[in-house]
Amino acid sequence: MTINVILNLLAALALLGLLYAQQRKHASFSVRVFTGMGLGVVLGALLQARYGAGAAELKTTGDYLDIVGSGYVKLLQMIVMPLIMVSIISAILKLKGINSLGKISALTIGMLMLTTLIAAGLGILMAKLFQLSAVGLTASAADIARGVYLQGKVEAAQAISLPGMLLSFIPANPFLDMTGGRKTSTIAVVIFSVFIGIAATGIHDKKPDLYTSFEHFIQVAHAIVMRIVTLVLRLTPYGVFALMAQVVSTSSYTDILHLIDFVLASYSALILMFCVHLAIVAGAGLNPARYVKKILPVLTFAFTSRSSAGAIPMSVQTQTLRLGTSEGIANFAASFGATIGQNGCAGIYPAMLAVMIAPTVGIDPFTLAFIAPLLAIITIGSVGVAGVGGGATFAALIVLSSMNLPVALAGLLISIEPLIDMGRTALNVSGSITAGTVTSRVLGETDVRVFNSDADLPIDSDRKAA
Secondary structure, eight states, X not given: OOHHHHHHXXXXXXXXXXXXXXXXXTOOHHHHHHHHHHHHHHHXXXXXXXXXXTOHHXXXXXXXXXXXXXXXXXXXXXXXXXXHHHHHHHHHHHSSOHHHHHHHHHHHHHHHHHHHHHHHHHHXXXXXXXXXXXXXXXXXXXXXXXXXXXXXXXXXXXXXXXXXXXXXXXXXXXHHHTTTOSTTHHHHHHHHHHHHHHHHHHTTTTOHHHHHXXXXXXXXXXXXXXXXXXXXXXXXXXXXXXXXXXXXXXXXXXXXXXXXXXXXXXXXHHHHHHHHHHHHHHHTTOOHHHHHHHHHHHHHHHHHHOOTTTTHHHHHHIIIIIXXXXXXXXXXXXXXXXXXXXXXXXXXXXXXXXXXXXXXXXXXXXXXXXXXXXXXXXXHHXXXXXXXXXXXXXXXXXXXXXXXXXXXXXXXXXXXXXXXXXXXXXXXXXXXXXXXXXXXXXXXXXXXXXXXXXXXXXXXXXXXXX
């Protein structure tokens, strides 16, 4: 380890110390998260200016920062499956009937699919306004390598069908799915948990003593899991700091400027879609400004981590503690939203790519004959997109191959992929929270007192809103 790397790490430790001092002074959760993000940007910019994006010192420093950043994301992923299981089983035990479960699922999934359709439309619109086209773009060695890699994945993407995807939701081996071994493991665990909950309610009258024991066990398990969630979420500012420092220090500003039109078009579509989420929330009778204030910390984490699945624990806490959404609905929305109908990765991104690539094979992308099947494929193909890094690529492969477009050209965007993916992931999480908020509101399950409360209750707290 060189002296430069040691100095870099000492600087990072000093900034982490500032975050710890904030925690000791009981600064609000939001303040600590945004401070972590700001300090990460500053450190990343300084490292980039000092060494350059490809320097060996920067890579070594990043490896150590990764212990904090990726380590935090892994801790969140560690508690996703236990959280889903105990929360959904607990929620079903509290439900008045199976009909309530059906309504929750239908409303949540319907909202996710509808918003993905709207997101795809906005992606097409922005591609038109910014006149995006892959015609004439030059490819670097990395772009070509990426294109070859994507071409090799086409067969797997083409083999996927809607019936096959729906079938993959069924947990043939629930213990495998608890490890997250498949792209659809999250939904499979949801379904397995639903079966456990329904089976438990079925013995309520026949074997009340056993039911009472099981209910008590779930209550204890739920309390323990939520305590773990609390402990992990307290590390959020540190994780955000490390993740942001890595992104800023390794970004190639030359590549970003080269593809600035696509960057601007993407973020314009993302911002517009976020405004659509706020309009839906307002239509449900909730204050959109208050809503934004309450969800900003979880969106910040999603932005820096680029992991929709990793954001599930924080999303659930945000919905229950800050938005007043019932726990069962919050878990359904966060879990489904990490796999189904991702507005950014499965909606906007593949739509813009298809419109951008179509002219290279002589197709006019702004005709009804092209747009109608594109929207249909995007909406249906958004089912089962993995909520981790690479989900957008998977969605793009499905769409481009289904539209008979050259998938290798998607490799031209590899240099700006991390920058775009940050915004896409934040929008994915915003979409799942919107679905949960609106579903809870429509079913009359929202605690409006909690939503309207001005108290900045941290989501890494054991307390409940008053």
